[in-house]
């Protein structure tokens with residue numbers, strides 16, 4: 001594993017960041033959130049006795065200001081920062097050749113029918 005791309009800083013989406021950092025992953029975060037994760041990784045390690053204690057302060061954190069594209073030579077996956085009403089620095093994932101986007105906490109397909117009127121979260125996904 002090389003990278004852990006975090007959609008946003010809320011704990012239900014970033015709770016495992018320390019475990020990935022302990023495995024040597026580069027942490028990829030959205031604009032304005034790297035300092036939060038630096039503080040998280042510098043905090044004392046007290047919660048998971050199954051993981052070896054490590055100093056995670058030196059973890060590489062990449063803060064994406066607009067977009068970052070990752071490639072393994074055959075497939076590209078992009079992480080895009082979008083303005084939205086849910087969280088600062090929120091990113092969505094996009095697999096370009098498959099035309100599949102991955103968004104968290106902005107829209108949950110199937111949870112409810114699409115609203116008659118465009119909501120701020122859906123507008124963020126459309127880039128409005």
Ligand SMILES: [Zn+2]
Pocket residue numbers: 008010013086087105
């Ligand atoms: Zn959230």
